[in-house]
Amino acid sequence: QSALTQPASVSGSPGQSITISCTGTSSDVGSYNLVSWYQQHPGKAPKLMIYEVTKRPSGVSDRFSGSKSGNTASLTISGLHAEDEADYYCCSYAGSSSLFGSGTKVTVL
Amino acid sequence: QVQLQESGPELVKPSQTLSLNCTVSGGSVSSSNYYWSWIRQHPGKGLEWMGYSYYSGSTYYNSSLKSRITISVDTSMNQFSLRLSSVTAADTAVYYCARWAFGSGPNAFDIWGQGTMVTVSS
Numbered sequence: 001q002s003a004l005t006q007p008a009s010v011s012g013s014p015g016q017s018i019t020i021s022c023t024g025t026s027s028d029v030g031s032y033n034l035v036s037w038y039q040q041h042p043g044k045a046p047k048l049m050i051y052e053v054t055k056r057p058s059g060v061s062d063r064f065s066g067s068k069s070g071n072t073a074s075l076t077i078s079g080l081h082a083e084d085e086a087d088y089y090c091c092s093y094a095g096s097s098s099l100f101g102s103g104t105k106v107t108v109l
Numbered sequence: 110q111v112q113l114q115e116s117g118p119e120l121v122k123p124s125q126t127l128s129l130n131c132t133v134s135g136g137s138v139s140s141s142n143y144y145w146s147w148i149r150q151h152p153g154k155g156l157e158w159m160g161y162s163y164y165s166g167s168t169y170y171n172s173s174l175k176s177r178i179t180i181s182v183d184t185s186m187n188q189f190s191l192r193l194s195s196v197t198a199a200d201t202a203v204y205y206c207a208r209w210a211f212g213s214g215p216n217a218f219d220i221w222g223q224g225t226m227v228t229v230s231s
Contacts, residue, residue: 001171001172001173003155034216034217036215036216036217036218038156038218045205045221045222045223045224046156046205046218046221047221048215048217048218048219051215051216051217051219052215052216052217055215057215057219089155089156091156091158091217091218093216096169097158097169097171097172098146098158098161098209098218099158100148100155100156100157100158101155102155103154103155103156
């Protein structure tokens with residue numbers, strides 16, 4: 001299983017919106033609405049930000065939203081804040097297994 | 110609230126077996142609708158799902174590790190463990206334990222331990 005494909009880096013200015021893509025195959029992203037997104041700050045454990053493609057856990061800002069089309073899922077961060085600077089990983093259920101994305105470093109300019 | 114805490118040796122010699130435990134507090138490993146998981150992160154790299162286990166013993170592993178990995182749940186100790194045999198320097202990583210909540214849960218890794226760095230070196 002190869003990692004899901006994400007852009008290595010995405011940047012934006014405070015207040016702007018950015019979108020991170022996560023491309024898989026018909027065996028993972030395309031087959032299940034079980035895509036999740038995780039935020040990881042340096043030296044910290046990942047934190048669940050989006051689950052089941054579009055849903056936000058309690059306590060996660062509504063500036064974070066998710067979507068999916070075909071084999072590609074996306075995470076959008078609206079109104080960028082300085083504290084959004086972190087690494088972001090997508091993850092898809094793949095039938096008795098999970099597959100993470102390659103990770104995207106988000107830089108707030 | 111549920112918390113996870115990894116424990117185990119920080120240094121393992123090549124060819125030996127890496128063993129880590131994850132203690133669950135504030136909840137039970139015997140709860141239904143949870144798979145107990147291990148995920149690792151090589152230095153400066155992305156996350157790699159290693160496998161998960163249900164409390165009843167059902168296990169699912171990353172095919173790239175299948176011959177070397179064992180994940181088990183100890184309901185009496187309220188913890189789960191990872192064993193990775195025949196380690197090499199390529200197994201040097203931060204190891205995270207995590208809970209996968211399925212069914213009525215978020216179907217995602219909703220709770221994570223803080224992670225523990227394991228170095229494979231002689």
